[in-house]
Amino acid sequence: MSPCVLSMPGNVPRAAAMAATLGCEAVAIEVHRFPDGESSLTISVNLAHRDVAIVCTLDRPNDKFTELLLAAELARDLGAASVGLIAPYLAYMRQDIRFNPGESVTAKYFSNLVSTHFDWLVTADPHLHRIATLETVYRIPAIAVPAAPAIGDWIVRHIKQAWLIGPDEESRQWVAEVAKISGAPFMVLEKVRRGDHDVAVTAAQAEWLNHRTPVIVDDIASTARTLIAAISAVVAAGGIKPVCIVVHAVFAGDAFADLKAAGADQVISCNTVAHPSNAISLDADLAAAAARLLEKMAVRRR
Numbered sequence: 001m002s003p004c005v006l007s008m009p010g011n012v013p014r015a016a017a018m019a020a021t022l023g024c025e026a027v028a029i030e031v032h033r034f035p036d037g038e039s040s041l042t043i044s045v046n047l048a049h050r051d052v053a054i055v056c057t058l059d060r061p062n063d064k065f066t067e068l069l070l071a072a073e074l075a076r077d078l079g080a081a082s083v084g085l086i087a088p089y090l091a092y093m094r095q096d097i098r099f100n101p102g103e104s105v106t107a108k109y110f111s112n113l114v115s116t117h118f119d120w121l122v123t124a125d126p127h128l129h130r131i132a133t134l135e136t137v138y139r140i141p142a143i144a145v146p147a148a149p150a151i152g153d154w155i156v157r158h159i160k161q162a163w164l165i166g167p168d169e170e171s172r173q174w175v176a177e178v179a180k181i182s183g184a185p186f187m188v189l190e191k192v193r194r195g196d197h198d199v200a201v202t203a204a205q206a207e208w209l210n211h212r213t214p215v216i217v218d219d220i221a222s223t224a225r226t227l228i229a230a231i232s233a234v235v236a237a238g239g240i241k242p243v244c245i246v247v248h249a250v251f252a253g254d255a256f257a258d259l260k261a262a263g264a265d266q267v268i269s270c271n272t273v274a275h276p277s278n279a280i281s282l283d284a285d286l287a288a289a290a291a292r293l294l295e296k297m298a299v300r301r302r
């Protein structure tokens, strides 16, 4: 039987787009929340012997994760042959070492939970910094879809003379790739983070800023303090107000309003987290990666 794409609440449009690419049906998982805070889930389609992909982006993960694991268990209970996860944004990738004694390494624990409940994983640009590859921490077949081709393409189509800027050393991997694809030059700034909302970024005075459009590229905007500090640094170095492009528009609390107020000329994001700044779709790329892993599951059974 053909695979089935299931969507968790809030993921219906992106799951439908992925199912269209995969040429299979998309079914929304119904979730009923009881007054006591527990949930009951219903999947109204025959899953017996079918390979299943559950779509659930994982910003605000603590609100979503219990129901996601229940959905995976339900799919197996209903006879699914395999259950994969398409998480356009994958949470808990940044706490990848023990920063202080006794502190949790949640990247490792979260990956253990996902690897226990799912047969495979697809995501877009996970925050791979000290962790070299996704499969270093995930015990299941996993594909990290790069956003750089889609971002590079957007820049070519929308910005005439871009100068790409990575706000910190960690962003070098993304900004260098986008530079290769778009043909624009790039530089990486220096960042010091002293706390969740306390970030300083420095940029050298630069003559190029007078005649090119600065485009800051980063993987995640959470508090947006990194982007806000980078905007100040670029403007202080003689540049015009930059365009900001992020893969994952997490934007905690008032972060988006703060970023606009800080003078971002335009804020553009990929659609891994639903947000008004979404302008670049990764649905087809994520679906193509899922197709490879669905095929792998089918081959395993032959």
Ligand code: R5P
Pocket (backbone or CB within 6 Å): 167, 168, 170, 171, 196, 199, 218, 219, 220, 221, 222, 223, 224, 225, 226, 227
């Ligand atoms: C850091 O390593 C990441 O690449 C981002 O720069 C960071 O997560 C952004 O966080 P915030 O928006 O809270 O400054």
